[in-house]
Amino acid sequence: MDTEKIIKLDRIVKKFPVGSGYFTALNEVSLEFGRGEFAGLVGPSGSGKTTLLNIIGSLDTPTEGDANVLGKSLIGLNHKDSAKLRNQHIGFIFQTYNLLPVYTVYENVEFTLLLQKMSADQRRKAVLEALEWVGLTDKINSKPAMLSGGESQRVAIARSMVKKPEIVLADEPTANLDSENSHHILQTMKKLNDELKVTFIFATHDEKVMKYLERLISLADGKIISDRMNHTGLKEQK
């Protein structure tokens, strides 16, 4: 796999102030992700998975080290530029779906496009296409409260995918779903990964998710303890 590296993390340290001192959530983490990867951060609770995803998604900044996403250094990026980066290139999927309860399915998906310059026609096409990917075209006028957990998460996937981002970050996307729905969601995401070459990075402890991942990065106490390709044997990277 000699693909272009679109995420480069170099000795990332993240410390959180706790009481009078610091808690080190990430300790010199170096990682690279290529375009089109379907990778996951795994490890016990508190190992730093969410913290690392947040840094990649420019929702948080590292205390030390260098992070470069899509050719942009995240260090010293201002609010406006990091918002633009997220808006145009990064999709998020959350454990709790985080749909806007007052918007319909259609509007939830459309919402992120409203921040971009796009004609109403283009928007409509993109939204319907995204809902088709996740198989929810029959629910476009439903409100989130009327959807099952699996359907809600599919709307969230459509919302993160509608702008055709380079990177999708999914933090425990299946934690609130039963096994059937989990498989459905993962198949949907894998399909999008194959067809659109979107890079997916998961944070999970779910065995079902791990089965789908092509690359597993294990974290413990803020450090990478292993980084291997799945299915293809225990191939250590680097």
Added chain:
Amino acid sequence: MISLKLAYRNLTGAGLRTWLNVTVLSFAYVVIIFHQGLIDGWHRQGLRDLTEWEVAGGQLWHPSYDRYDPMTFQDAHGVINGRIPGYVKSKLAVPVLVVQGTAYPQGRLQSIILKGIDRSQSLVKLPSSALAGDSGKINAVIGTRMAKSLKAEKGDYILIRWRDKNGAFDAAEIYIAEIFKCDVPSVDIGQIWVPLDKLQEMTGLHNEATMFIVSDQYKASDTDGWKFKEKAYLTKELDELIQAKRGGGMILQGILLIIALLAIFDTQVLSIFRRQREIGTYIAFGMTRYQVVGIFTVEGAAHSIFAAVLGALYGIPLFIYLYYHGITFGLGDMGLTLAETLYPYYSLQLIVITVAVVVIAATIVSFLPARKIAKMKPTDALKGKLQ
């Protein structure tokens, strides 16, 4: 654009709480406009009455005349001189002679002011034509309030006493030829209107007057030694009274507005606290913090727009009804220039200013708690764990 739609959805989605806030705020609109409209209506009515009954286009005073000090009346008169007779002749000025006196209705003693006015005048509404009568009688017209205090009716005779130009007392009976209804107390309370020529004769002040009521066409520069008092000066008392009433009402309106604004503030604080995940999601999807602050500010401020619509729904029919039917207070005897029935007046300016003040105030109280969003860490907001 996004924020307007979101605000609308969020507010209608929030149900009862929104409607409570909106209802309270709509009261604020309606009460402010009702009260200010009532005051404006009173002011307009009062100015019109004053103009029609007493002030016309202004007055010319004898230099020592002070309308509030009857002690000045004895000396405050002068010969109708210079160019003024010309104005009187062409009906641009009406001379009035003011004399202090005493009435003795049913044996009681009551201080009065006698005012002599030309019976053919038409500058003020006073029914002076009723002053014309046979030369033996002294015809008089009085207002309803004066009639009440004298216990006099039309056709009654009342004994009055006054001093002539030399200070000698004289007495006669006057005949109440007409009782008029007038909302201007200074034309009514304590006043007895008699023919000017009669009063000049009674006092020996031939061809003299205390003041002139002049028409709008009168040129203020031709005063011939008399002091010109412009309309604004003569209505100052009413203006001040109106200002005081307006100010007093504003305290109540302010309290009502503050209550409504506190409710919005409280809703904003709560909604920002409860919707941290939503805030985190907005930021994750590429809104800047200030755009999110904007969403919440617009949402809070939108209460004031909803309230304006709701207030209009019940306020406009109410205001229209009151505009045509007026409000009857029955406070006519209070010595104020105040009609029994007030017709509120709602100017565009009043409505625009009220709506602007409420919308701006609602925007400010919505913005203040929303500022907190800019200081939130998006990662904490997404966890929904901020305090």
